[in-house]
Amino acid sequence: MKGVEIKKDIYWVGAKDWNLQEFHGYATPHGSTYNSYLIMDEKITLVDGVKHYMVNEQIERIKSLTDFSKIAYIVVNHVEMDHSGSIPQLMKLAPQATIITNSAGKQALEAHFDTTGWNYEIIKMGDSVSIGKRTLTFMTTPMLHWPDSMMTYVKEDKLLLPNDGFGQHYCGDELFFKDAPREVVLHDAQSYFANILYPYVAQAEKALQTAASLNLDIDMIAPSHGLIWSGKEEVELILGLYDKWAKGENKGKAVIVYDTMWGATEKLAETAMGVFQDAGIPVSKYCLRTHEMSEIIADFPDAEYILIGNPTLNNQLYPRVAGFVTYLRGLAPKGKKGLAFGSYGWKPGVVKQIQSVFEELGWQTVEPFDEKYTPKSDVLERFKERVKELIALK
Numbered sequence: 001m002k003g004v005e006i007k008k009d010i011y012w013v014g015a016k017d018w019n020l021q022e023f024h025g026y027a028t029p030h031g032s033t034y035n036s037y038l039i040m041d042e043k044i045t046l047v048d049g050v051k052h053y054m055v056n057e058q059i060e061r062i063k064s065l066t067d068f069s070k071i072a073y074i075v076v077n078h079v080e081m082d083h084s085g086s087i088p089q090l091m092k093l094a095p096q097a098t099i100i101t102n103s104a105g106k107q108a109l110e111a112h113f114d115t116t117g118w119n120y121e122i123i124k125m126g127d128s129v130s131i132g133k134r135t136l137t138f139m140t141t142p143m144l145h146w147p148d149s150m151m152t153y154v155k156e157d158k159l160l161l162p163n164d165g166f167g168q169h170y171c172g173d174e175l176f177f178k179d180a181p182r183e184v185v186l187h188d189a190q191s192y193f194a195n196i197l198y199p200y201v202a203q204a205e206k207a208l209q210t211a212a213s214l215n216l217d218i219d220m221i222a223p224s225h226g227l228i229w230s231g232k233e234e235v236e237l238i239l240g241l242y243d244k245w246a247k248g249e250n251k252g253k254a255v256i257v258y259d260t261m262w263g264a265t266e267k268l269a270e271t272a273m274g275v276f277q278d279a280g281i282p283v284s285k286y287c288l289r290t291h292e293m294s295e296i297i298a299d300f301p302d303a304e305y306i307l308i309g310n311p312t313l314n315n316q317l318y319p320r321v322a323g324f325v326t327y328l329r330g331l332a333p334k335g336k337k338g339l340a341f342g343s344y345g346w347k348p349g350v351v352k353q354i355q356s357v358f359e360e361l362g363w364q365t366v367e368p369f370d371e372k373y374t375p376k377s378d379v380l381e382r383f384k385e386r387v388k389e390l391i392a393l394k
């Protein structure tokens with residue numbers, strides 16, 4: 001395995017996790033990659049590590065280009081262990097290297113690993129480090145999505161190395177977006193944003209504004225997961241999408257999420273779907289028994305209307321619905337219109353727990369709707385009216 005040149009004297013030396021199907025609860029049907037970059041300048045600089053179990057792949061790629069004793073700097077943009085897991089072993093091979101990170105990064109490294117003897121250069125927002133012909137400039141992006149998160153910009157190559165930002169959990173033979181199936185990768189980029197960065201949209205907007213104010217000239221964005229955005233057109237495409245997602249601009253779609261025990265809640269879900277179809281509103285319907293939570297959330301940036309349906313079990317939310325609502329509460333997407341619905345046997349009103357989460361998220365809502373046992377045609381007609389009330393919200 002060798003390093004692959006992405007710009008003159010800058011090489012991808014990451015690892016491809018073809019078989020990854022799950023990333024801390026997030027389904028990753030297309031695997032993922034942990035991208036790392038080696039800059040062959042006067043002071044040879046490695047940017048980011050990989051997951052611990054893929055360290056040998058990274059080492060082999062680095063060895064195809066240089067001896068570890070020649071590495072001067074290791075930039076740690078982010079300490080989550082999919083990017084830092086290999087750092088202890090790399091530091092054993094290159095003990096002379098200085099780690100460039102911010103103060104939160106240093107603290108996090110020390111909290112994860114035995115860092116005895118490691119040298120650091122601690123940077124702040126906007127600091128630069130010369131590595132020879134090139135200057136690296138660092139943009140700290142705290143809580144995008146960890147306190148330590150930062151991005152590295154290589155001015156001479158118009159190259160942004162943003163770590164998690166602009167990434168996708170996608171693994172293929174390709175390194176560049178232009179060589180990959182476009183719609184699949186764009187979907188994976190949207191899914192990544194929704195499942196990882198949704199809680200931090202305010203920070204994302206701020207980072208985009210900061211980048212705009214710094215007037216960075218970027219013609220390549222090489223994230224730490226998935227494929228590289230190359231050329232102005234692709235850079236503008238992914239920056240534009242992030243801007244739209246961060247601002248909560250959607251495509252006016254409806255997403256119906258539910259589970260069902262004996263088909264009653266499913267009947268309501270199908271009824272709601274019909275109302276949206278009749279109104280010419282694009283709609284997706286997901287039963288939690290067959291769809292992963294992360295797959296459903298990937299659709300949320302496009303959605304204006306979210307409906308969550310619950311079959312009451314033992315006077316509580318159905319466990320899969322409760323799990324989804326908990327996940328949603330943490331991701332906290334803004335600016336949606338919500339309707340909670342469901343069925344019950346003897347305790348009405350459990351769907352109000354879903355409604356309270358909608359309210360906590362600041363969504364517009366209409367009155368929750370639930371029905372005892374199986375909804376008959378008159379009930380379905382009343383439910384249709386409730387869905388229409390949701391659509392009528394301004």
Ligand code: FEO
Pocket residue numbers: 078080081082083145146164224225
């Ligand atoms: Fe890809 Fe936040 O780690």
